[in-house]
Amino acid sequence: MIKKDHLYMEEAIKEAKISLKENGIPIGAVLVENNKIIGKGHNKLLQGESSILHAEMDCIESAGKLKGVDYKKCTLYTTLSPCEMCSGTIILYKIPRIVMGENETLKGPEEYLIENNVELINMDLEKCKMILKSFIIKHPDLWNEEMERVHD
Amino acid sequence: MIKKDHLYMEEAIKEAKISLKENGIPIGAVLVENNKIIGKGHNKLLQGESSILHAEMDCIESAGKLKGVDYKKCTLYTTLSPCEMCSGTIILYKIPRIVMGENETLKGPEEYLIENNVELINMDLEKCKMILKSFIIKHPDLWNEEMERVHD
Numbered sequence: 001m002i003k004k005d006h007l008y009m010e011e012a013i014k015e016a017k018i019s020l021k022e023n024g025i026p027i028g029a030v031l032v033e034n035n036k037i038i039g040k041g042h043n044k045l046l047q048g049e050s051s052i053l054h055a056e057m058d059c060i061e062s063a064g065k066l067k068g069v070d071y072k073k074c075t076l077y078t079t080l081s082p083c084e085m086c087s088g089t090i091i092l093y094k095i096p097r098i099v100m101g102e103n104e105t106l107k108g109p110e111e112y113l114i115e116n117n118v119e120l121i122n123m124d125l126e127k128c129k130m131i132l133k134s135f136i137i138k139h140p141d142l143w144n145e146e147m148e149r150v151h152d
Numbered sequence: 153m154i155k156k157d158h159l160y161m162e163e164a165i166k167e168a169k170i171s172l173k174e175n176g177i178p179i180g181a182v183l184v185e186n187n188k189i190i191g192k193g194h195n196k197l198l199q200g201e202s203s204i205l206h207a208e209m210d211c212i213e214s215a216g217k218l219k220g221v222d223y224k225k226c227t228l229y230t231t232l233s234p235c236e237m238c239s240g241t242i243i244l245y246k247i248p249r250i251v252m253g254e255n256e257t258l259k260g261p262e263e264y265l266i267e268n269n270v271e272l273i274n275m276d277l278e279k280c281k282m283i284l285k286s287f288i289i290k291h292p293d294l295w296n297e298e299m300e301r302v303h304d
Contacts, residue, residue: 051215064201068302091236
């Protein structure tokens with residue numbers, strides 16, 4: 001199971017790198033059902049005018065309209081701890097298992113996910129922290145602008 | 153204030169009716185800042201392949217990338233109580249005031265919004281219930297399919 005989690009997290013990291021190439025924030029996600037990737041996505045806040053296309057949202061949207069029974073078999077891999085919006089979407093569709101790359105750079109409402117019976121696994125991977133950290137160091141203005149939009 | 157709330161809710165209802173004309177689920181929303189409508193949207197789950205474009209999400213997306221200080225001045229009008237995804241988005245962007253048309257047909261996590269300092273007003277309007285009820289009676293298959301995607 002751990003081996004598979006690493007494999008799918010690598011795919012989420014590939015998505016984060018695609019975002020980086022598009023001059024976007026390097027956060028990526030993949031949705032896996034029955035050992036098959038059925039959705040992929042990355043943060044698109046800087047690529048266009050979106051306020052809702054975080055990596056997890058873009059990934060869930062890319063999977064198309066699944067049946068309830070399918071969402072309930074999925075694991076969502078994301079390079080960063082899911083925010084309030086993404087956590088709400090995970091709870092709405094009852095995705096039962098989340099594997100995150102890290103929660104040091106930002107931490108979403110993890111207790112809210114746990115209260116709603118979502119299993120959370122934090123792989124605490126240096127490479128997920130580093131890819132985001134490099135972006136923040138290179139583009140503090142872009143990062144701070146996004147942070148200002150959501151923080152007090 | 154009540155008069156203005158009715159005025160903006162009428163605009164949200166217009167959005168619900170636009171969805172109906174597109175053979176979509178009649179739920180609408182508008183985002184208002186300083187007595188000006190800055191975003192409009194409606195549920196688009198049936199119009200395309202979206203799983204994330206609920207009325208509130210479509211509305212927030214249509215407003216473009218606002219600054220944090222602007223979201224904090226907004227009221228979001230929606231014809232139906234916001235679901236987990238939309239509530240999470242409201243909390244992420246710290247939209248401080250939600251006016252809903254009704255919460256009888258479906259009720260979202262209103263306590264979670266209140267705990268996060270969101271002011272909630274339920275106008276409990278028959279016309280909001282009726283527009284959605286008429287759709288459900290006419291298209292029980294479409295409605296039940298959407299319900300099956302998110303319910304146990």
